[in-house]
Each structure stands twice: as structure tokens, then as C-alpha cells.
Amino acid sequence: MVSLEEVARRANVSTATVSRALSGRGRISDATRERVRDAADAMGYVVSASASSLASGRTQNIGVLVPLLDKWFFAMVLSGIANHLAPRGYDITLYNVTDDPEQRRRLFSSSLRRRRVDGLVALSVDLDADDVAHLQDLGLPVVGLGAPGPGLAALRVDDVAVARTATEHLLELGHREIAHIGLDKEAGDEHDIPTLRTRGFEATLAEAGLEPAGFEPADFTIDEGHRAARKLLQGERRPTAIFAASDELAFGALFAARELGLDVPRDLSIVGVDGHEMSEFFGLTTVAQFPHDQGERAGDAILALVETGSLPDDASLPDDASLPFELIVRTTTGPAPR
Amino acid sequence: MVSLEEVARRANVSTATVSRALSGRGRISDATRERVRDAADAMGYVVSASASSLASGRTQNIGVLVPLLDKWFFAMVLSGIANHLAPRGYDITLYNVTDDPEQRRRLFSSSLRRRRVDGLVALSVDLDADDVAHLQDLGLPVVGLGAPGPGLAALRVDDVAVARTATEHLLELGHREIAHIGLDKEAGDEHDIPTLRTRGFEATLAEAGLEPAGFEPADFTIDEGHRAARKLLQGERRPTAIFAASDELAFGALFAARELGLDVPRDLSIVGVDGHEMSEFFGLTTVAQFPHDQGERAGDAILALVETGSLPDDASLPDDASLPFELIVRTTTGPAPR
DNA sequence: CTGAAAGCGCTTACAG
DNA sequence: CTGAAAGCGCTTACAG
Numbered sequence: 001m002v003s004l005e006e007v008a009r010r011a012n013v014s015t016a017t018v019s020r021a022l023s024g025r026g027r028i029s030d031a032t033r034e035r036v037r038d039a040a041d042a043m044g045y046v047v048s049a050s051a052s053s054l055a056s057g058r059t060q061n062i063g064v065l066v067p068l069l070d071k072w073f074f075a076m077v078l079s080g081i082a083n084h085l086a087p088r089g090y091d092i093t094l095y096n097v098t099d100d101p102e103q104r105r106r107l108f109s110s111s112l113r114r115r116r117v118d119g120l121v122a123l124s125v126d127l128d129a130d131d132v133a134h135l136q137d138l139g140l141p142v143v144g145l146g147a148p149g150p151g152l153a154a155l156r157v158d159d160v161a162v163a164r165t166a167t168e169h170l171l172e173l174g175h176r177e178i179a180h181i182g183l184d185k186e187a188g189d190e191h192d193i194p195t196l197r198t199r200g201f202e203a204t205l206a207e208a209g210l211e212p213a214g215f216e217p218a219d220f221t222i223d224e225g226h227r228a229a230r231k232l233l234q235g236e237r238r239p240t241a242i243f244a245a246s247d248e249l250a251f252g253a254l255f256a257a258r259e260l261g262l263d264v265p266r267d268l269s270i271v272g273v274d275g276h277e278m279s280e281f282f283g284l285t286t287v288a289q290f291p292h293d294q295g296e297r298a299g300d301a302i303l304a305l306v307e308t309g310s311l312p313d314d315a316s317l318p319d320d321a322s323l324p325f326e327l328i329v330r331t332t333t334g335p336a337p338r
Numbered sequence: 339m340v341s342l343e344e345v346a347r348r349a350n351v352s353t354a355t356v357s358r359a360l361s362g363r364g365r366i367s368d369a370t371r372e373r374v375r376d377a378a379d380a381m382g383y384v385v386s387a388s389a390s391s392l393a394s395g396r397t398q399n400i401g402v403l404v405p406l407l408d409k410w411f412f413a414m415v416l417s418g419i420a421n422h423l424a425p426r427g428y429d430i431t432l433y434n435v436t437d438d439p440e441q442r443r444r445l446f447s448s449s450l451r452r453r454r455v456d457g458l459v460a461l462s463v464d465l466d467a468d469d470v471a472h473l474q475d476l477g478l479p480v481v482g483l484g485a486p487g488p489g490l491a492a493l494r495v496d497d498v499a500v501a502r503t504a505t506e507h508l509l510e511l512g513h514r515e516i517a518h519i520g521l522d523k524e525a526g527d528e529h530d531i532p533t534l535r536t537r538g539f540e541a542t543l544a545e546a547g548l549e550p551a552g553f554e555p556a557d558f559t560i561d562e563g564h565r566a567a568r569k570l571l572q573g574e575r576r577p578t579a580i581f582a583a584s585d586e587l588a589f590g591a592l593f594a595a596r597e598l599g600l601d602v603p604r605d606l607s608i609v610g611v612d613g614h615e616m617s618e619f620f621g622l623t624t625v626a627q628f629p630h631d632q633g634e635r636a637g638d639a640i641l642a643l644v645e646t647g648s649l650p651d652d653a654s655l656p657d658d659a660s661l662p663f664e665l666i667v668r669t670t671t672g673p674a675p676r
Numbered sequence: 677c678t679g680a681a682a683g684c685g686c687t688t689a690c691a692g
Numbered sequence: 693c694t695g696a697a698a699g700c701g702c703t704t705a706c707a708g
Contacts, residue, residue, distance in 0.1 A: 051701035
């Protein structure tokens with residue numbers, strides 16, 4: 001591999017000058033810069049990441065904390081982040097946050113502390129207070145997306161409003177017996193996304209003088225949506241509509257309805273949240289959010305913090321719940337049966 | 339951040355000894371090792387990635403070349419790789435290979451040459467000969483998974499056998515009019531996965547004295563499967579069965595069949611490939627492969643190469659098409675209509 | 677605008 | 693088994 005020094009020799013300048021010419025930092029004459037760049041190109045010189053990092057303190061690398069990589073939503077977000085960072089010369093290193101306490105310990109007390117990244121994007125990884133403290137100890141800029149953990153400001157959609165939008169849509173169609181499938185959280189987790197959706201749902205019903213026709217807790221998977229919907233639909237108070245807190249839950253509910261011989265939307269309306277790539281094929285009415293764009297936004301935000309050299313103290317964005325969402329009405333919702 | 343030197347002072351040894359105690363390289367007495375580790379733990383010392391890399395030439399980081407991050411299959415593979423590497427102290431940096439020539443140029447001539455990784459895993463990213471040459475120039479161990487590009491040995495399933503399995507299943511059910519949806523590749527791309535599947539399909543039919551009842555090229559998306567299936571089903575020679583080269587294509591075909599009022603499997607049988615998480619819900623008969631496990635295997639393979647310090651020349655695994663697959667018969671395939 | 681030199685924080689032959 | 697010292701390949705005040 002070609003070193004800085006070889007380029008310097010070839011261009012007849014000092015290594016300092018090569019560094020300046022290639023990095024764009026510090027003053028340098030146009031003529032010299034060009035000569036150096038030509039030499040570097042001709043020799044195929046590329047700076048060594050570790051040497052550059054060690055000397056400068058900058059890594060040109062952003063860490064991304066992700067939960068299950070196998071969920072469509074997070075894959076889309078990651079894709080958006082990558083799309084934004086790659087053209088700007090930043091690499092991405094992936095930190096998979098699992099539920100395994102041992103892995104988490106290693107992640108927070110070791111992996112993240114090797115100073116491999118200039119900043120972090122934390123997706124909705126459900127960190128506990130301890131984890132958040134560890135994160136903040138890193139002294140790195142952090143941008144949250146969704147609801148990474150208590151006390152971490154983040155870019156978010158307004159999930160109460162999302163739930164309200166979905167619920168109002170059902171109310172307008174005349175539904176009065178509306179059930180909900182969401183995540184069961186211990187009380188008090190005020191900023192948790194599923195909790196906010198449940199709250200928006202309940203508040204909207206309450207304003208209409210109604211009570212939920214049922215609530216069934218479920219993880220955000222098709223399987224669980226299926227199970228939960230079966231339970232709701234076979235209960236004594238059969239809902240005419242279900243608000244599922246994610247599209248994957250809604251897909252599961254659709255399969256359950258089909259199995260039970262219910263026609264959607266004649267017998268049952270279903271609305272989800274996300275705008276999953278498959279929702280169109282199911283004709284699913286959903287409140288779409290735009291994870292790829294969210295990823296790009298997060299990428300933009302972390303670079304802004306990193307490149308202004310914000311101090312850790314002011315390095316977290318203000319909590320910003322203004323990410324866009326949009327009700328997309330398709331064929332899984334219709335007028336309430338009379 | 340605590341430095342090696344501070345740990346050395348606290349433990350009353352030289353920095354060399356601390357390095358040895360913490361890295362496990364070189365001889366050291368048990369007593370000293372323990373004393374140093376205690377000091378390091380107490381001070382919360384973690385080695386600096388860039389300093390360690392610069393001095394040792396090892397990065398403890400593996401690069402993964404991925405195509406579209408938004409495909410279920412690749413997200414699963416990535417998840418498997420991460421699962422294998424994290425517990426072994428390796429980070430993952432992600433290199434998103436897009437179709438944009440400018441991004442590709444930057445990736446191969448710059449990003450990958452910064453010496454940020456000890457080895458690379460290349461998923462099916464459809465590299466051209468030039469890209470492969472660039473990859474090999476890196477002097478790094480590379481493990482391919484699927485069919486990353488011409489001339490790159492890889493861990494693979496035997497895709498001809500996969501197609502044969504699916505096709506024989508349809509033949510055994512009495513189907514004689516079988517169409518195929520796959521990727522249209524220019525001729526000659528011998529190692530390309532879709533091409534191998536098409537070949538396996540055609541060979542199996544030929545052995546039974548049959549010709550395909552149609553072929554419709556399509557990208558591996560639901561949308562495209564939908565479009566392709568509509569075209570096949572509305573053609574003059576309507577097939578009684580479709581072999582789709584991926585589950586996503588098969589999902590699209592299912593939607594198309596439903597739209598056209600065809601009952602599956604009474605009027606039409608459909609078989610896919612992958613074992614997608616949603617295939618069970620669709621009742622899709624499929625030849626499952628196991629992308630998460632494949633990721634783990636690839637992670638294992640690249641670490642083996644990295645840690646034995648294999649020279650670049652012998653650093654590619656022999657082409658190994660022995661990854662497991664399995665026919666899963668569900669309800670989208672049935673006896674041919676008479 | 678340019679260069680000489682110190683320094684970033686480790687690792688590892690080498691010597692003892 | 694342990695330490696002194698060179699060196700990994702850059703960047704950046706400092707001086708001119």
C-alpha cells in the first residue's frame with residue numbers, strides 16, 4: 001500500500017503538504033494541491049483510516065445502534081442512513097442491540113468505547129436508563145430515531161397523532177366497536193412508541209364517548225398479530241374494526257379474519273401503521289411513515305452535529321416529533337356493518 | 339478517556355506489559371495479568387481502535403458488502419453475520435453496493451482501501467469483473483455468499499438442485515404446463531443465481547420430455563412477480579403451475595391469481611424459493627434456504643481466514659455449494675387440474 | 677504557502 | 693516474564 005510519504009516524494013513536497021492537499025484542511029496553493037492530487041491518484045494512494053483517526057481524532061465513521069436487523073422497518077431506516085452517509089465519505093458500523101444482557105454489557109462497556117465512531121444514531125432499541133447513561137458517557141454526539149430510550153431526545157413521528165388519525169378514520173366510517181392490538185408495556189414508559197399509540201387510540205375514543213372494544217397485547221410480528229386478532233375476534237364482544245399498531249400486526253389480523261371466514265372490510269375493518277412495502281398488496285389501510293426518509297434525516301442530523309464539533313453537552317438534538325406521516329386509505333377499511 | 343499508560347502506572351508495570359495482559363498475546367505471569375486487568379477494569383480502560391490498528395495492523399472489524407438493504411433476505415443474512423461476529427469481538431462495517439457507477443467507483447477505489455477492515459464478506463451484489471479485480475487487489479481475505487460476482491468463490495446453495503427440487507415437486511403432482519418467473523440475464527453469466535435456477539428448471543423439464551409453458555423475466559420483487567404472473571396467466575398457453583425463483587415473486591403471483599379469480603391450488607399451483615418469513619402465512623410451498631444460518635456460516639468462514647492470517651492468495655475459500663435447502667410443501671401446490 | 681518535528685496511543689521485536 | 697524503545701502512518705501547531 002502506498003504511503004503518504006511516497007506521495008510526498010513523488011510530488012516533491014513534505015508529508016504535511018500532502019496531508020493538507022488531500023484533506024482540504026489548511027491553506028495551500030492551487031498549483032501544489034493539483035500536483036499532489038495528481039501524484040496521489042497516479043499512485044492510487046488512499047489514506048489509512050487508523051493512522052488518520054489516531055492523529056486527528058476523527059474517524060469518518062458513524063455507528064448505528066439497531067435492534068433486530070430482520071425487521072423491514074429497521075432495514076429501511078438503515079438503508080436511508082447509508083444512502084445519506086456514503087456519498088459524504090462516512091462509513092457505517094453496525095451495533096446490533098440484542099436482549100442478551102451479556103451482549104449488551106459488552107456493547108456499552110467495551111465495543112462502543114473503542115472510539116471507532118464520530119457519532120451515533122440510535123434507532124428504537126429500547127434502552128434502559130443504564131444504557132442511556134452509558135451512551136451519554138461516551139462523549140459522542142447521538143441522534144435518536146423513534147424512541148431509543150428514556151431521556152434520549154430523538155427525531156420522531158407524533159405517535160399520539162398517528163393513532164388518532166387511524167382511530168378517527170374508523171370512527172368516521174361509523175365504527176363504534178373498535179379493538180386495538182399493540183405492545184403491552186409496563187406503566188410509566190411515557191415515551192415508548194407503542195404506548196403513545198395506545199394512548200392516542202384511547203384518547204380519541206374517549207372524546208367520542210366510547211370505550212375500546214378490546215385490547216390484545218402482542219409483539220410487532222405477523223405471528224403475534226394473527227394470534228391477537230384471533231383472540232379478539234373470538235371474544236364475546238366482537239369488534240367491527242381493529243386498529244393494529246403496526247402493519248405486520250395488521251397482516252396477521254388479516255390472515256386471522258380470513259381463517260375465521262370474516263370478509264374484510266364487510267365484516268371487519270383493519271388499519272395498520274407503517275406503510276410496509278407489502279401493505280399495498282394486502283390493500284391495507286395504514287398510517288404510513290417513511291423509514292427510508294427517516295434514515296436520511298437521521299444521517300443528516302448526526303453529520304451536522306459531528307461536523308460542527310458540537311460538545312457532548314449540547315450534542316443532542318431537541319426532541320422533535322415532526323416527522324411526516326400520512327393516512328393511506330385502501331380496501332381493508334369500510335363502513336361499519338349495521 | 340483512560341490511556342494504556344495510566345493503567346500501566348496504576349498497575350506498576352510497563353505499557354508493554356499492559357498490552358500483553360489485555361490482549362492475551364505474549365507470555366505473562368498470571369499474577370501480573372490479573373493485577374493489570376483489575377486496574378484496567380477499575381479505570382474503565384478500553385483500547386483505542388485506531389491506535390491498536392495502526393500498531394498491529396489488525397482492525398477487529400469485518401466489512402460486509404450488501405446490495406439493497408431493504409430486502410428481507412439480505413437483512414437476515416446480515417443479522418446472522420452480526421450474531422456470529424459480535425460475541426467474538428469483531429465489529430461490522432457496512433458497504434452498500436448500489437447500481438450508481440459513481441458510488442461504486444468511490445467504494446472500490448476509496449472506501450474499501452482505507453484499511454478499515456481485516457476481511458470482507460461479499461453477499462450477492464452482482465459485481466462485474468472490474469469490481470472483482472478491485473476486490474482482489476485489496477489483499478484482504480474475502481468470503482462470498484451466494485453469487486457475489488464472476489470468479490469469486492463463495493458459499494452457496496446448489497441452485498440448480500434447488501430448482502430441480504421445486505420442479506420435480508410440480509411434476510410429481512402431475513403438472514405438465516409449468517411456467518417460470520426469474521431474472522432475465524444476458525447469456526453467459528454462468529454463476530448467477532437466477533440463471534442457475536432457470537437452468538435447473540429447464541433441465542428437469544427436459545428430462546421429463548417437457549418444455550416450459552412460459553418464461554417471464556422479473557426482478558425479485560412482489561410487484562414484478564405480480565406483473566409477470568398476470569402476463570403468464572393471461573397468455574394463450576395458461577400454465578397450471580408456476581415456479582417462481584423467489585418467494586417474493588411467488589407472493590406477487592399469488593396476488594395475481596387471486597385478482598384473476600383463479601383458485602390456488604385448484605386452478606394454479608405456485609412454488610417459490612427462500613423460506614421467507616411470510617411464506618407460512620401465505621401457505622406458500624417453497625424451497626427454503628436459511629439466510630440467518632448462512633450469515634453465521636459466512637461470519638465463521640471469514641474469521642477463520644482472518645485469524646489464521648491466510649495470505650491473500652489462498653484467502654478465498656473453495657467454491658462450496660453445500661449450503662442446505664429444503665422443500666416445504668404447503669397449500670399453494672396441489673394436483674394438476676385434469 | 678510550506679516544512680520540520682512532535683505527537684496521536686498503541687504493539688512488538690529485541691534484550692535481559 | 694518484563695521493560696525500553698522503535699515504529700505504525702498520519703495531522704497539526706509552530707516557525708518561517
